[in-house]
Amino acid sequence: MFVNKYISQNNKILSILLFITLLFSANLSKASDPDEHSAIVQDSLKSHGLMPTHEVIHEEEIEIGALAIEHILDSHSWHLWGHGEDAVSIPLPVIFYSSKTGLNMFSSSKFGHGHESFNGYSLHDEKIISEDTSESIYDLSITKNVVQMMISMIILFALFISIAKTYSKTGITTAPKGKQSFFEPLIIFVRDDIAKSNIGNNYMKFVPFLLTIFFFILINNVLGMLPIGANLTGNIAFTFVLSFITLIVTNINGKSSYWHHILLPPAPKWLYPILIPIEIVGIFTKPFALMIRLFANMSAGHIIIISLIGLIFIFKTIAVSPISVAFALFINVLECLVAFLQAYVFTMLTALFIGTAVEEHHAHDEHDTAKAKH
Secondary structure, X not given: OHHHXXXXXXXXXXXHXXXXXXXXXXXXXXOOXXXXXXXXXXXXXXXXXXXXXXXXXXXXXXOHHHHHHHHHOOOOEEEEEOOHHHOEEEEOEEEEEEOOOEEEEEEXXXXXXXXXXXXOXXXXXXXXXXXXXXXXXEEOOOOHHHHXXXXXXXXXXHHHHHHHHHHHHHOOOOOOOOHHHHHHHHHHHHHHHHHHHHHOOOHHHOHHHHHHHHHHHHHHHXXXXXXXXXXXXXXXXXXXXXXXXXXXXXXXXXXXXXXXXXXXXXXXXXXXXXXXXHHHHHHXXXXXXXXXXXXXXXXXXXXXXXXXXXXXXXXXXXXXXXXXXXXXXXXXXXXXXXXXXXXXXXHHHHHHHHHHHHXXXXXXXXHHHHHHHO
């Protein structure tokens, strides 16, 4: 059975994706001296009547741009709702290696929403800094994006193992029911319309990889649309790792004709000094385009929605709310299509790159001949 084969042969692919992304989630940050504010001096001035004891209430300006950027960035805690001191969030494990103190592990709640320090360390723009400026810190924390990636992996495993068990009991001739009826057309679509049409004869070898990429991106795109979800596919490190895996798979499986076309392009030899560097650069620009396309499209939707809602606070009138909410709702519905479309585009282009690399020599010659005749 096709789905069962996909599960049984490729249980390690998602684990590899998780492991590599965890490695790339590490940040090297340099410590800087934080500003210190003394409340003791203010209390003393108040007690001697040199400073007014009443609090002057200032209207807080909401920075929509900063709020939008904060929403799409990674975090050491999972924010649920609220703002500032009233924010409600789930603390996550902080794990980092210091050149002075070695390995450190504690809860992000010790940082008090980024306003407190702990054991000489504090958070500044989601970077762990130390009071000692000469100390180097390697951040290996389990951040919000990593947690969502784990959640998406659990969902993916649970879904397809369950579907595979159902197929093993009922067989492939029985009409699909429940979640099978939803996922089976998507699996067939990836197999026939993406893998087979772009790779060719040996497409079955790469179908499990393409299915993993497609559903892994799709599930994270959908989870990122939730108000409390993490924008994992809008993280440049995550898209970089996926594109890097595509680069490795493509070039490892490249046939001799693929490398011959790159190192000895079909052109006059006096053009080789120009064409060969261009072909070599093209090896890296293709996955780079994958990385930027997924990152930019998934980040843009979140920024636009927050910006539209922010118009209410910018104009400081509820009269703007009908237009603001209507457009935000439209973009949110459009994001449902984009979530599927970006998973499809990434998988399709990956299959296209693999198909170019594994294309047989005779098929390549026939394609060039037909192109020349045309």
